[in-house]
Amino acid sequence: MELWFSEMQSKNVKMSYKIKNVLHSEKTKFQNLAVLDSEEFGRMLILDDVVQLTMKDEFIYHEMIAHVPLFTHGSPERVLVIGGGDGGTLHEILKHPVKEAHLVEIDEKVIEASKKFFPELSVAFDDPRAKIFCEDGIAYVKRFKNHYDVIIVDSTDPVGPAVGLFRKEFYKDIFDALTEKGVFVAQTESPFYYEGLLKEVYNCIAEIFPYAAVYTAVVPTYPGALWTFIMGSKQVDPNKANVPESCDFKTRYYTPDIHKACFKIPAFIKEIL
Ligand code: AG3
Numbered sequence: 001m002e003l004w005f006s007e008m009q010s011k012n013v014k015m016s017y018k019i020k021n022v023l024h025s026e027k028t029k030f031q032n033l034a035v036l037d038s039e040e041f042g043r044m045l046i047l048d049d050v051v052q053l054t055m056k057d058e059f060i061y062h063e064m065i066a067h068v069p070l071f072t073h074g075s076p077e078r079v080l081v082i083g084g085g086d087g088g089t090l091h092e093i094l095k096h097p098v099k100e101a102h103l104v105e106i107d108e109k110v111i112e113a114s115k116k117f118f119p120e121l122s123v124a125f126d127d128p129r130a131k132i133f134c135e136d137g138i139a140y141v142k143r144f145k146n147h148y149d150v151i152i153v154d155s156t157d158p159v160g161p162a163v164g165l166f167r168k169e170f171y172k173d174i175f176d177a178l179t180e181k182g183v184f185v186a187q188t189e190s191p192f193y194y195e196g197l198l199k200e201v202y203n204c205i206a207e208i209f210p211y212a213a214v215y216t217a218v219v220p221t222y223p224g225a226l227w228t229f230i231m232g233s234k235q236v237d238p239n240k241a242n243v244p245e246s247c248d249f250k251t252r253y254y255t256p257d258i259h260k261a262c263f264k265i266p267a268f269i270k271e272i273l
Contacts, residue, residue, distance in 0.1 A: 002018065003018070003019040003020075003022075004016045004017065004018055004019060005017050005019050005036055005038070005044075005046070007046075007049060007050055007051050007223075008049070009193065009223035009224070010193045010223060013223070015051075015221070015223070017036070017038040017039070017040060017041060017044070018038065018039040018040065019036050019037065019038055019039070020037045020038065020039055021036070021037040022034065022035075022036055022037075023035040023036065023037055023043070023117055024113060024116070024117060026109065028107050028109035028110075029107065029109075030106060030107045030109075030160070030161045031047050031048045031107065031156075031160060031161065032046075032047070032048050032049065033045075033046070033047055033107075033109055033110065033113055034046040035113055035117045035118075038054065040056070041054035041055065041056040041057065041221060042054060042055035042056050043055045043117060043118065044221075045086055045110075045113070045114070045117075045118065047110070047156055048156070048159075048160060050156065050157055051221050051222070052086065052156065053086055053088060053118075053121075054221050055118070055120070056221075057219055057220050057221055058088050058121070059251075059252045059253055060217050060218065060219050060252075060253045061088075061187075061217065061219050061222070061227065062088040062089050062091065062092045062121075063092055063251050063252070063253045063254040064215070064217040064229065064253065064254060064262065065089055065092075065152055065154055065185060065187060065229060066089050066092035066093045066152065067092060067095075067096075067247070067251065067254045067259070068185065068215060068229070068231070068254070068259055068262065069150045069152060069183045069184070069185040069231060070093065070096050070098075070150055070183075071241065071243050071244065071256075071259060072183050072231065072233065072236055072238055072241040072243075073149055073150050073181060073182075073183045073236065074181075074236070074241070074242055075149075076096065076098055076149035076150045076183075077098060077099040077100070077149055078098070078099060078100045078102075078147065078148045078149050078150075078179075079093050079096075079098050079100070079101045079102070079148060079149060079150045079151075079152070080101075080102045080103075080104070080141075080148045080150070080151045080152070080177070081093070081101070081102070081103040081104070081151075081152045081153075081154055082103075082104050082137035082140070082141065082151065082152070082153045082154070082155070082165065083104075083105060083106075083137065083153060083154040083155040083156070083162070083165065084103060084105065084152070084154030085103070085105030085106075085107060085108075085110030085111045085114065086110060086114040086118055086121050086122070087103075087111075087114050087118070087121040087122040087123070087124040087125055088118075088121040088124075088154075089103075089152055089154045090103050090124040090125070090130060091120075091121050091123065091124035093124075093152075094124055094127050094129060094130065095249040098129060099129060100129055100131065101124075101127070101129050101130050101131075102130075102131045102132075102133065102148075103130065103131070103132050103133070104133045104134075104135060104136075104137040104140045104141075105132065105133075105134060105137075106134070106135065106136050106137065106161055107134075107161070108134040111125070111132065111134070137153075137165065138164045138165070138170055138173075141170070141173045141174055141177050142173050144176075144177040145176055145177065146176070146177075146178070146179055146180070147177055147178075147179065148177055148178055148179065148182065149178070149179050149181065149182055149183070150178075150182065150183050150184070150185075151174050151177060151178060151182070151183075151184050151185075152184075152185050152186075153165055153174075153184075153185070153186035153187065154187060155186070155187060157189065158189070158194075158197060165186070166186075166197065166200075166201060168204045168207075168208075171184075171204050171205060171208050171232070172208055174232075175208050175209060175232070175234075178234060180234060180235065181234060181235045181236065182233075182234045182235075183231065183232070183233045183234070183236065184205075184209070184231065184232040184233070185229055185230070185231050185232075186201065186229065186230055187227070187228075187229055188201050188202075188214075188228045188229060188230045189223075189227070189228060190222065190223045190224035190225075190226065190227060190228070191216075191224065191226060191228055191268070191269050191272060192223070192224035192226070193223050193224055195272050198214070198228055198230075198269070198272055198273070199272050199273055201230050202214060202230055202273050203273075205230050205231075205232040208232060209232030209233060209234060210233070210234060210235070211231075211232065211233040211234075211236070211237050211238055212230065212231070212232055212233075213230070213231045213233075213238040213239065213263055214228055214229070214230055214231075214263075214265050214269060214273065215228070215229050215231065215238075215262040215263045215265070216228055216229070216262055216265060216266075216269070217229070217253065217262060228269070238263060239263055241259075243256045243259045243260060244256060
């Protein structure tokens with residue numbers, strides 16, 4: 001018998017993975033959570049039938065959502081991740097000499113599942129610089145003014161519990177929670193399937209922050225493969241950041257050249273904005 005998992009990448013497009021084993025499945029307070037072991041991409045974290053990460057290609061997304069804002073800032077000491085309960089983003093952040101790396105995840109079951117099934121990522125939770133808060137990121141961020149150097153929103157798609165993470169009020173609170181040289185990044189989906197979202201978020205960020213920029217990376221298991229991130233920056237122009245000549249830790253996708261290149265966006269995305 002063959003077992004396949006399919007994600008509806010849009011109403012009309014399905015992506016299917018041959019599955020060796022269902023390692024875990026539960027209904028949490030917020031969503032359905034599953035961990036599958038796939039033939040091609042290894043272990044996968046699935047929330048509400050949507051692929052959040054696979055062990056084969058997680059490095060691309062996590063390196064790009066972490067190293068681009070951290071190196072853009074230049075000397076971040078306090079960093080916050082909103083969402084990202086699998087620990088992948090935190091794991092990349094901790095490769096930098098930051099003093100504190102905080103993570104706010106609404107669903108503690110995601111953290112638990114990661115501890116059990118994704119030890120390569122959740123090892124980040126044991127770092128003495130890491131602090132984990134299980135609560136709503138929207139409420140959390142309101143309590144801080146001029147506090148974090150970098151804030152990263154590693155959310156699920158803009159449905160269910162994540163809807164508020166794509167709203168203007170939230171971005172304003174993030175702006176206030178950032179220090180004067182603060183840098184913000186959010187994952188903003190596929191330009192093929194979420195055109196409207198990309199434009200909306202970009203315009204919000206451009207209204208709130210002195211600098212707004214879109215960058216991309218190719219993530220094979222995400223819809224459309226070409227993935228977008230939006231950066232808001234208070235002082236540093238993302239296109240003129242002082243990116244170091246080399247990284248003193250190992251990466252598999254991110255390089256200083258990729259950093260400069262990722263802000264060069266295709267014509268059709270420019271047209272969307
Ligand atoms: N967060 C972004 C996942 C979005 C994937 N969307 C989809 N497959 N339709 C990933 C969390 C990893 N830390």
